[in-house]
Amino acid sequence: MNRKKIVSLFVVSLMLIGFIVFPLSGNINVYAGNTITNAKATKILKAVNPHIVSYDVKTHKVTYDNGDFVFVTPPNGKVRNGDDESWKHFIKDRGKIFVVTKHNIAWLIEKKNAILKERGIPTQVNLFANMNNYYSYTTSGEVYVSQYPQKYCTWCGPAATQSAISGWYYRGIGILPPQEDIATTEFRYDGNPVPHDCSGSGVSFNAICYALNGYIFAHWSSDYWYRVLHFYNKDQFKSIVQFDIGYSAPVIFCGNTEYLPAWNHHHAVHYTTVYGFDFSVGTISYTDSADGLSWHSHIPPKNTVTVDEYYNYAKDYAAAG
Numbered sequence: 001m002n003r004k005k006i007v008s009l010f011v012v013s014l015m016l017i018g019f020i021v022f023p024l025s026g027n028i029n030v031y032a033g034n035t036i037t038n039a040k041a042t043k044i045l046k047a048v049n050p051h052i053v054s055y056d057v058k059t060h061k062v063t064y065d066n067g068d069f070v071f072v073t074p075p076n077g078k079v080r081n082g083d084d085e086s087w088k089h090f091i092k093d094r095g096k097i098f099v100v101t102k103h104n105i106a107w108l109i110e111k112k113n114a115i116l117k118e119r120g121i122p123t124q125v126n127l128f129a130n131m132n133n134y135y136s137y138t139t140s141g142e143v144y145v146s147q148y149p150q151k152y153c154t155w156c157g158p159a160a161t162q163s164a165i166s167g168w169y170y171r172g173i174g175i176l177p178p179q180e181d182i183a184t185t186e187f188r189y190d191g192n193p194v195p196h197d198c199s200g201s202g203v204s205f206n207a208i209c210y211a212l213n214g215y216i217f218a219h220w221s222s223d224y225w226y227r228v229l230h231f232y233n234k235d236q237f238k239s240i241v242q243f244d245i246g247y248s249a250p251v252i253f254c255g256n257t258e259y260l261p262a263w264n265h266h267h268a269v270h271y272t273t274v275y276g277f278d279f280s281v282g283t284i285s286y287t288d289s290a291d292g293l294s295w296h297s298h299i300p301p302k303n304t305v306t307v308d309e310y311y312n313y314a315k316d317y318a319a320a321g
Helices: 003-021 038-048 087-092 096-100 105-119 156-169 179-189 205-217 234-246 307-314
Strands: 028-031 034-037 052-056 061-064 069-071 140-142 251-256 269-278 283-287 302-306
Touching: 034 038, 038 052, 038 087, 105 234, 140 234, 156 179, 156 205, 156 251, 156 269, 179 205, 205 251, 234 251, 234 269, 234 307, 251 307, 283 307, 302 307
Parallel strands: none
Antiparallel strands: 028 034, 052 061, 061 069, 140 269, 251 269, 269 283, 283 302
């Protein structure tokens, strides 16, 4: 074989390797050696839920026939912060997350009031829904919580969970476990090992809801008091904040940190816990666990920002509320 042919074969081989290893476009990706395309993933998901119309392996976005959407980790892929659910749990649940994405406030009020009544937990909340699925309540509120620095690079989810749990624990409700226990619960829920460096995955919203419901109410489910709630505009976002803080319940959001002033335009997808708001002056207060990492030690543990700043941070994802 002459040298020219050898070089040609070498170039072709490199092209084939590139085709196998690297995504060539937004509709194909490779996880643990298995190629998954948008079309293949959508076919699998439509078989378990006919209301699903598309899946994007690059963004993890599942779209339903009514316009709702959720984020689901691809098969054999790493869970990203902000994913609603792992592929395994989503298939097991037959894609039922879509039922609560556009939450009905009246339905949520009924469910949560029933939980409080069943458990004998007093509440001063008197919420009511209108025809647009919003409700009226006080213009401000705050829950006493502690902030916990995250122990490791991808542990912002467990740290945000710990902060939310503290708001209930200080009222005498539930237990307040170490962050290591919360991390073990959440990463294992998603089917992933617990990482102690920056090479691991994040945790899904459903894993966070599972831990919150378990440690606070001893009800190990991702669909109890806390559940994944999607919002599609600023009014719905604000109603989730009012709704949870009105019940003295912290609420966890995930978002793009470049919109938070303390992050100085640095981008990460990161969980934080809202514990207060004052809509009369247009502010939201939240805990941030990033100061547990040496390279983010300058970020304050508690922050107050404008509603617009926090909404822009959170709008691409959901809430655990």
